[in-house]
Amino acid sequence: MRPTDTPKVRALPIFANVSDETFNRVTGAAYLQRFPANTTLLLEGDPVDFLYVLLEGQVELQGTWKDKETTLTILRPVSTFILAAVVLDADALMSARTLERCEILMISGDAIRTAMAEDARFAVAVARELSGCYRGLVRTIKNQKLRGGVERLANYLFTLRAKSGGGDSVHLPHEKRVLAALLGMTPENLSRAFATLGGYGVEVNGADVRLSKLGDLERLARPDPLIDNHAPRGPSLSAEADAEIWSTEHQRAGGARS
Amino acid sequence: MRPTDTPKVRALPIFANVSDETFNRVTGAAYLQRFPANTTLLLEGDPVDFLYVLLEGQVELQGTWKDKETTLTILRPVSTFILAAVVLDADALMSARTLERCEILMISGDAIRTAMAEDARFAVAVARELSGCYRGLVRTIKNQKLRGGVERLANYLFTLRAKSGGGDSVHLPHEKRVLAALLGMTPENLSRAFATLGGYGVEVNGADVRLSKLGDLERLARPDPLIDNHAPRGPSLSAEADAEIWSTEHQRAGGARS
DNA sequence: GCTCCGAATTGATGGAGATCAAGAGTCGCA
DNA sequence: TGCGACTCTTGATCTCCATCAATTCGGAGC
Structure with missing residues (x-):
């Protein structure tokens, strides 16, 4: 090493x-x-x-x-x-x-x-x-089993947003075809899903995505701390040690808990 | 205790x-x-x-x-x-x-x-x-993601068969509606899946299922040791310690490996 | 025996997503 | 500058599965 x-x-x-x-x-x-x-x-x-x-x-x-x-x-x-x-x-x-x-x-x-x-x-x-x-x-x-494709994408965008600190725009870290595979759909359907989200204030420009109408999008996505490992977890967050949803990345909030 | x-x-x-x-x-x-x-x-x-x-x-x-x-x-x-x-x-x-x-x-x-x-x-x-x-x-x-409903059912039957020692008939351990949930489908579609398997020698009688035409069924199911934790794993089986597919049941072949 | 209720089946329809096909934009490279 | 390969998009169609609806079946209880 x-x-x-x-x-x-x-x-x-x-x-x-x-x-x-x-x-x-x-x-x-x-x-x-x-x-x-x-x-x-x-x-x-x-x-x-x-x-x-x-x-x-x-x-x-x-x-x-x-x-x-x-x-x-x-x-x-x-x-x-x-x-x-x-x-x-x-x-x-x-x-x-x-x-x-x-x-x-x-x-x-x-x-x-x-x-x-x-x-x-x-x-x-x-x-x-x-x-x-x-x-x-x-x-x-x-x-995978509880959400449809559009909902998965919407929640993915929220997860990205949370990881990048919470502005109103995010940057896709993968090619779209890779993202499609990750979300469990075909590239064609990912395109259509983005088109659908246009109605919820999602504007795509290459790998950059603007989220105007965060409220609308959230009403559709319904992020859930028991599925999406990012949601606001109450003020007294006790440093949950779960691995990330989308990967086993290690971007933990806290260190070891005694 | x-x-x-x-x-x-x-x-x-x-x-x-x-x-x-x-x-x-x-x-x-x-x-x-x-x-x-x-x-x-x-x-x-x-x-x-x-x-x-x-x-x-x-x-x-x-x-x-x-x-x-x-x-x-x-x-x-x-x-x-x-x-x-x-x-x-x-x-x-x-x-x-x-x-x-x-x-x-x-x-x-x-x-x-x-x-x-x-x-x-x-x-x-x-x-x-x-x-x-x-x-x-x-x-x-x-x-779930790679197989269709009929294929999942066929492989489930093979798994049951393997667990019960390998005769040509098996006994379903759950109600059909529970089985449907386990296989990730609706009860209606489970019925239809059984009907489809009729063409492959699967005869259902309540909770008892006879598997004539094992060859045909296996050609359809294509069991795979990397998905179904039962398949014949070569003669020198090295006591894999994986949990069961369908549950975390503990019916291991061997004990601890040194 | 009978009824009653839930499970299981069967049919008809609808929707989500895959697939097939074509076009539009983009990038690298000669 | 133009070619080629690629991704991305959009449209048309098809397949699988869920849903809704109607029986049928089987067991529990009276």
Whole structure:
């Protein structure tokens, strides 16, 4: 690992509250790798030997069956992925593909498992991370099965807005076809969904989106803290440690809770 | 906890490899409760104070949004549920409702978290369980998004067959309307799906289903070990510790892997 | 036996989204 | 500057599934 990357990695939730000794032991056996865009890092069904830590770029996790393909999530830095497979030393259930040029830290799965067995604090941190990922998936399923395409898009826009600090305009972080896959629809229908949202004050200009009529849009979207992990959570927010909805990104409000 | 229940609970994966001392400490602070059918154990958004262990009966986990409702899974003994919320000491993302009279062991969440911090083996066991649950959800999403209703039903029948030892007839463990919710369709469409499968040798008689023409049915279903957690996994099966697809039931092939 | 109620089936219709096809804008590159 | 490849958009059609409605079936209770 490069010295400049160390602080980013050290700040990962899976190392929260973990001793320097364990941290150094685990990351000692790690490679920093660069990958070009559109590279398959890991294929569904492959054995998983490393925990991946995305430091730069974007990675898509997808599943396949009978020539059909579905996107489960799109990761952005700094995120870990396929932790569950590493913990169980099992085969990957989804494929991982770079969407752009990426910088990825690969940590030995053996090292992870060994460190968990020897350091309860690390094992707890891993369990907490897994819990966040699990809850992220629950949110994803609810989002998919309970909402229609237009509603998913509207809520996605609110999520973006919340992440970017809450102005009245947002910038789409992906190509539209990638966004469509992420939202579980075709590019064609994403276009139509944006057109529909025009009636709710959504003006699209390339990757820039203005949200006039926030009230109207919110009445349509009905964001829900039990699905969308961004909503105003009351003044005394108790630093929920859930992973993000749309990914396992680590942009937590607070640090570790004692 | 009743003495007769102890062995069942002790055999749970979250106690695999765990010392008697930790086991006793954790289960010491536990209540055994009975609930009638159709009781809400836990409502979406509620704080979660206990880890639930289903010893008898059936429990449905569901999510809601704007008068719509979706079933995430149906649990059967012996299963734990809402472990992720317990680990994070967070609010529940789904509701839990009994489908029949149930016997449930409730273990203090504080006790779980404390024991994890003090006993690495327990923390590892919890992490492994969470990993299995996570992978179960990944399977669920792939099943939902990649397959149509008829295909989901066909694969469900194969899963049932595998669990019951592989004869050419299976017994449906739920009412059809519950099964429909589990498979993510309406009761009407489940009926129609069964009718369609008639052409593939599926004969329904109440809750009993005969599968003549297994070959035809399998060609339609295309079961996949990366979605359906039952498929023949090669002779040297390495005791995958994944949770079941349709639930977090614990019917593992092997015990702990060293 | 009977009724009654809910579950299960079957049919008819509607809507959301996928697919197919064509056109319009954009970017990179020679 | 123009070509080519790409994304993005828009329109027409089709498929799957939900919904509404009408029976039929089966068991519980009297």
